[in-house]
């Protein structure tokens with residue numbers, strides 16, 4: 001990914017900290033030319049894992065992002081670093097984990113959280129505009145349907161969608177590869193599938209897809 005807020009040192013990724021002096025989940029920081037960067041852990045973030053696996057994906061400094069399954073804010077905090085002049089809307093269903101996300105959104109000028117169900121995308125239509133990028137990591141049985149519904153309502157024509165597919169959430173009894181193939185075909189029937197990667201060893205039984213509307 002080419003983004004001026006992302007740097008690589010060897011096989012490590014770092015994002016330019018939008019809130020210098022404050023880290024999010026105990027991650028290390030480094031300084032480059034007096035600017036603070038946060039270490040981006042690929043074992044804790046599927047997007048970092050996918051970038052290290054050379055997934056072809058672009059997030060621009062000015063992008064607006066809809067992020068589904070924001071949890072307590074680990075990956076979305078790095079997305080907020082990357083889209084410095086853009087904005088990220090984080091949807092999370094669990095009140096318990098969203099507490100941390102709420103605190104994060106108070107500290108970051110380009111991040112808002114919505115306590116909502118990504119299965120019901122119309123419930124946040126008042127708050128979310130058309131976006132350049134839809135990111136999804138919800139680990140639900142109907143995760144592909146959720147992804148398609150949100151893309152249909154919120155993604156601009158030509159915008160990108162990132163799906164972190166957890167095979168075991170769809171069916172624990174089937175081989176992950178068979179599920180990846182099936183989902184690939186399903187996505188292909190509606191979008192251009194630009195790239196996909198299995199992200200082992202960082203995450204087990206996960207494949208990520210990038211589609212274009």
Ligand SMILES: C[S@@+](CC[C@H](N)C(=O)[O-])C[C@H]1O[C@@H](n2cnc3c(N)ncnc32)[C@H](O)[C@@H]1O
Pocket residue numbers: 044045046068069070071072073074075076091092093094097116117118119137138139140
């Ligand atoms: C694997 S975790 C996400 C981790 C996060 N993306 C990260 O990398 O920091 C999945 C999250 O999706 C949330 N989730 C599950 N179903 C959801 C739904 N229907 N709507 C919104 N969030 C949902 C869960 O509560 C959980 O926090």
